[in-house]
Structures are given as C-alpha cells and as structure tokens.
Amino acid sequence: MQEDILTYELPTAPAALPGITVAVLGTGKMGGILLQAFLKNNLLHPEQIRATVAHPDRAHALSAQYSVEVTTDNLEAARAADVILLGVKPIQVPAVVEQIRPALTPDKLLLSFAASVKTSAIEQAAGIDLGVVRAMPNTPAMLAAGITALCSGRFVTPQQMDIAQRIFSTVGRTVIVDEKHMDAVTGLSGSGPAFLYIVIEALAEAGVNVGLPRDVATQLAAQTTYGSARMVLETGYHPALLKDAVTTPAGCTVDGILELEEGGLRVTLIKAVKRATQRARELAAG
Numbered sequence: 001m002q003e004d005i006l007t008y009e010l011p012t013a014p015a016a017l018p019g020i021t022v023a024v025l026g027t028g029k030m031g032g033i034l035l036q037a038f039l040k041n042n043l044l045h046p047e048q049i050r051a052t053v054a055h056p057d058r059a060h061a062l063s064a065q066y067s068v069e070v071t072t073d074n075l076e077a078a079r080a081a082d083v084i085l086l087g088v089k090p091i092q093v094p095a096v097v098e099q100i101r102p103a104l105t106p107d108k109l110l111l112s113f114a115a116s117v118k119t120s121a122i123e124q125a126a127g128i129d130l131g132v133v134r135a136m137p138n139t140p141a142m143l144a145a146g147i148t149a150l151c152s153g154r155f156v157t158p159q160q161m162d163i164a165q166r167i168f169s170t171v172g173r174t175v176i177v178d179e180k181h182m183d184a185v186t187g188l189s190g191s192g193p194a195f196l197y198i199v200i201e202a203l204a205e206a207g208v209n210v211g212l213p214r215d216v217a218t219q220l221a222a223q224t225t226y227g228s229a230r231m232v233l234e235t236g237y238h239p240a241l242l243k244d245a246v247t248t249p250a251g252c253t254v255d256g257i258l259e260l261e262e263g264g265l266r267v268t269l270i271k272a273v274k275r276a277t278q279r280a281r282e283l284a285a286g
C-alpha cells in the first residue's frame with residue numbers, strides 16, 4: 001500500500017526539523033507511511049533520515065524509492081540518529097533496543113510506535129536513563145489525516161516531548177494521554193481505520209444491492225463517512241444531535257436506524273474496540 005498511494009517528490013523547502021537526524025527501525029507498513037509523510041510534508045530531508053528493515057532486498061527497494069539510507073543495520077542507524085523511532089513488531093522491541101544499546105546516550109530520544117510495549121520496558125532494555133516516548137499513530141497519517149496519541153516515559157524532557165509532538169503533528173492531529181490509556185487508544189484509533197473500512201465497504205455493498213454502480217456507491221459511502229466525521233470534529237456537536245438532524249420524523253432514515261439497532265451495530269463496534277484493546281494489552285508478551 002505505501003508504495004502506491006502517494007507520489008513522492010523530493011522536498012525543496014527548508015526542513016521543519018533542521019539539524020536533527022531521525023532513524024526509523026522497522027520500516028514496514030506503519031514505518032513506511034511515516035517515512036513517506038515526513039518527507040512529503042517537509043519535516044525532514046532525505047539525508048536526515050536513516051531507516052532499517054529485516055530483508056536486504058526491501059532495504060534496497062526503499063532506498064531507491066525515497067533516496068534515503070535504508071539498511072538492515074539497526075545499530076549503525078541508531079548511532080547516526082538523535083531521535084530513534086521503534087517500528088518493529090511489539091514482541092521484537094526489547095531485543096532491538098538491547099541491540100542498539102551501544103549507540104544510546106542520555107541525550108537521544110527513543111520514540112516507539114509499537115502497540116502494547118510500555119515505556120518502562122523500553123527504558124529497562126535501554127539500560128540507561130534516557131527519554132522514551134510511546135506513540136500510537138494510525139494509517140491515515142499517510143494523508144496527514146491521522147491521529148497520534150503520545151505519552152512520556154520517566155526521563156523525557158519537555159523539549160523531547162515537543163520534538164515527538166512536532167514529528168507526529170506532521171501526519172495529523174496529536175493528543176497527549178496518560179500511559180494507562182495507550183492500549184485503549186490502540187483499540188480505538190490505532191485499529192479503528194480497519195473497522196471503518198469495513199463499514200465503508202459494507203455501505204458501498206449496500207449501495208450496489210439497491211442498484212448503484214460500484215464506483216458511485218464507494219464514492220458515496222466514503223465521502224459520507226468523511227463528511228460526517230468532519231461534522232463531528234468541526235461543529236463540536238454531539239454525534240446524537242447530528243444524527244437527529246438527518247432523521248426526519250416518519251422519514252426513511254429512522255427505518256434504517258431501526259435495522260442498525262436490531263442488528264446490534266452499536267454493541268458490535270463497542271465489542272470490537274474492547275477486544276482490540278484487550279489484545280493490545282497482551283501483544284508485548286507475544
């Protein structure tokens with residue numbers, strides 16, 4: 001997905017974070033989206049980025065695509081960086097941090113976007129007192145339309161928190177939360193895009209079922225979801241009030257709502273977020 005959706009162009013304006021080198025250790029789906037968005041939105045220039053993956057062929061492909069140094073050498077990338085993003089699978093995070101220990105100094109910032117892994121576990125693996133920030137972004141970061149929740153570890157300075165927030169502001173909104181909320185954030189906004197794609201896909205399928213061409217149905221479903229989300233964010237009205245404004249007495253919407261309630265959409269979504277949150281609590285342990 002990350003290769004196809006955005007067309008990457010070399011940035012020309014000054015970087016928004018000058019003089020800082022950022023390493024992304026684990027440049028998969030989420031890391032790749034962030035890397036692309038940092039470049040596209042001029043947060044960093046290619047020479048300010050180091051990235052790593054597990055497979056050399058993937059490193060070559062990413063390197064060629066973004067004119068960024070991509071290798072399989074986490075330690076070397078960490079040595080070159082002031083801010084080290086951790087984007088490997090949750091179970092791999094402690095081992096990768098232990099691997100880069102020789103590169104860690106108290107002035108470096110470890111910025112993990114792995115689900116589930118606590119800042120205390122990262123601090124322990126690092127073996128020195130250094131700033132650790134835990135983040136939970138989501139894939140709409142690709143269009144700078146994401147939301148990232150951030151929380152700080154024990155040794156983070158206000159300047160480091162500011163840098164972490166600036167990095168993720170490039171890819172959408174940010175919110176700072178207490179670490180105890182991070183697994184719930186993961187279940188809601190980290191996993192949420194997948195849930196909403198299913199809703200959009202189902203709405204489009206419904207449109208096809210009532211006779212619309214598929215491309216028209218998909219456009220109607222996606223734009224309706226986008227516009228409705230904007231209404232919540234930009235008017236500040238409670239979603240229930242906005243729903244009431246659509247629902248004409250004895251009209252068609254209320255008949256549709258009856259079906260949704262009978263089908264348990266509300267409860268199903270609540271259960272989906274709860275299950276994803278529970279899983280987020282377990283992931284770090286494998």
Ligand SMILES: NC(=O)C1=CN([C@@H]2O[C@H](COP(=O)(O)OP(=O)(O)OC[C@H]3O[C@@H](n4cnc5c(N)ncnc54)[C@H](OP(=O)(O)O)[C@@H]3O)[C@@H](O)[C@H]2O)C=CC1
Pocket residue numbers: 025026027028029030031052053054055056058059074087088089090092096113114115136137138139190
């Ligand atoms: N996908 C999402 O929507 C979100 C994911 N996250 C978090 O992001 C992290 C990655 O998830 P995701 O991007 O989906 O998964 P991917 O499997 O796409 O990415 C994992 C990446 O890690 C690389 N990798 C594996 N082992 C190493 C290693 N030892 N050193 C360096 N790189 C390594 C892989 O390399 P290779 O490509 O060569 O296999 C791959 O690029 C997870 O911790 C997840 O919780 C957080 C928020 C949202």
Ligand SMILES: O=C(O)[C@@H]1CCC=N1
Pocket residue numbers: 115186190191
């Ligand atoms: O599914 C996952 O585990 C990751 C974390 C949130 C979104 N994707």
